[in-house]
Amino acid sequence: MEADRDERLRREAAEYYRGHRVPQRMEEALNTLFPLRPADLYGDLANYFSKFSKAPVVCKLAGRKVLDGVGQPTLEVEIYCTVKNREKRICSAIISSHYQIPENALSETTEADEKERNDSVTTAVEWVNESLSTMIRDWKPTDQCEIDKMLGEYFSKKEEEKKGIEEEEEDDDTVSVTSCAPSAVAQSGQKKEAKTGKKSSIQTTIPPAEPSESVLCGSLAIGGTSLAVAKAGASINGIPLYLHTALLKRSQDSPKEMTLPLPMVTLLSCEKFSPSKLKLVKEVMLIPPVQLSLKQGIERALDIQKEMMRLLEPAGKAPSPHLADSKKGRARHKEKQAPVKGKYEILTGTFRSPDEMVDTYVELVNKFPSIIALVDPLRKEDRQQWNNLCRALGSKCYLIAEDAATNTSKLKTDQNINIPMCSGVVLKYVNQTKVSDLVELTARLDGQRRVTILGSPDGESSDDSLVDLAVGLGARFVKLGGLSRGERVTKYNRLLAIEEELAKNRTLRYDANFEFADFDEESQPEKQQPEVLPPPQQDSVPSQLSVPALQGHKVPAQLLESSTLT
Structure with missing residues (x-):
């Protein structure tokens, strides 16, 4: 009735x-x-x-130029949807621009890179407001995979256009060179030959550095639009972005429990550039013990950071709030450097070859078992040494490739993941990276028993979406930098908020173990199975491997030299 x-x-x-x-x-x-x-x-x-109304669809995108955490221009994308026959602003996303500026770049090169970055953002704004806004109009923001596919096709088309222009320019250059006088050509050839002969006398012990990966002008529009669509899809469904991301990875299969990534907290930055040398330690980072909650771990890291500031500051001087500020101005201040001599300088005047570096790291980790991760211990060109290091230390700590890895989009298209043998990879959401790329790539890394770390790029912003992506993708670590500066603290606060929400819903699961891979077990020739990790050991790591588990909050001097290295 x-x-x-x-x-x-x-x-x-x-x-x-x-x-x-x-x-x-x-x-x-x-x-x-x-x-x-x-x-x-x-x-x-x-x-x-x-409930019977038409599902919301995208009606337009709006792109604008904004500033990132180091004052460089970057892109913000706003997304508007038609909801109940009315246009409504749903959300916005800011994507970080990541340009690989060599540490030995000249001031003229740096200025040119900054101009290129500015032009790229301007082009990205045009793409968003014109082509991309028209392309995804009337699509549901929940259709992430389909929209990302269209974005990928659009980017590929732009790449082909760029290649065509470059080929035409090369043809024009060839014509101009052949029209030169014979005497000029001969003189040029003589100079080149003499210069080459001079270089041949230098003995090199390591392969030359691979060229920096080019960034297509305007590529920010692809990543910014994909992230905005993901945030809009989560908003339309009335769920947080981390759960929306988890559903994308699990093909809409809702997870019963979720784990949080452990933060890699930068404690000390050693950003001192020395001419013509390869540096050993760039950052010292703390990873909270797995036995603690995220809130407890961050509080302990803060205590250690304050104690470090007190110990390192001169007497009578107020502590500097930017002690762990490892990325401030990195993209803007580069010193002129001579070519690398072929060895790593681990201390002033002390050099090691790549093979000697393997022995150095083995000795270091054996002496200080608190070291549970090495980030970029070697250049990616030293692949054989990466293999040797993994077999020597893979069962004791994580060997992570950050700069030694390629960009996320290239990793996705390369079925073999063309990076050195390693325990895991740092992924950064920059430029043309799409949400679907992260979903696909992390699933592949999971299948290969590699750990996933999501990291903030140099030019990060206050957009905290990276944390939601890390939680939803099931990343093992999240690399956010130090506990300072608003754009970083915002992300740490978001991580704490997610912990509270999952705990309230009783869906939070703590991963109480560090699992390291033993690269010697079930090893096969590299030609048959290149750089694929065997299943990890199930034995838990002793508690003393967690650096912040030190009694009290005073940090021993050796920790400054021997914690996580990059």
């Missing part, structure tokens, strides 16, 4: 919305059965009928 009554009331309400007057008996029944005001009733009825 109650169901029949509700159905009758809905029919009569529908008649009212069609322009008919509400029957008197309906008002009497409502007053008798429901102690609601008419406004409340009509609101409930509106919510009921809203």
